[in-house]
Amino acid sequence: MSKSIKEYKVVYGSSPSDLTQKVMDNILEGFEPMGSHQVVVRHIQNRYRGDQHTDSQYELEYSQTLMKVENVLE
Secondary structure, three states: OEEEEEEEEEEEEOOHHHHHHHHHHHHHOOOEEEEEEEEEEEEEEEEEEOOEEEEEEEEEEEEEEEEEEEEEOO
């Protein structure tokens, strides 16, 4: 028995809890997470006071690949 991919999608969230909710909703629809989640920096804002760098703010994006598969008899 092998598996055939019926549907493939990537879901995105702005926080870990946002991504978790989207993944859980899709699991209830029959999707399975594939691999681990990913985190990327979407935007960096460096803040200055005069010529002195004070800090940086990072906007992160969280994603997870999902697939809906079906078993196929060979």
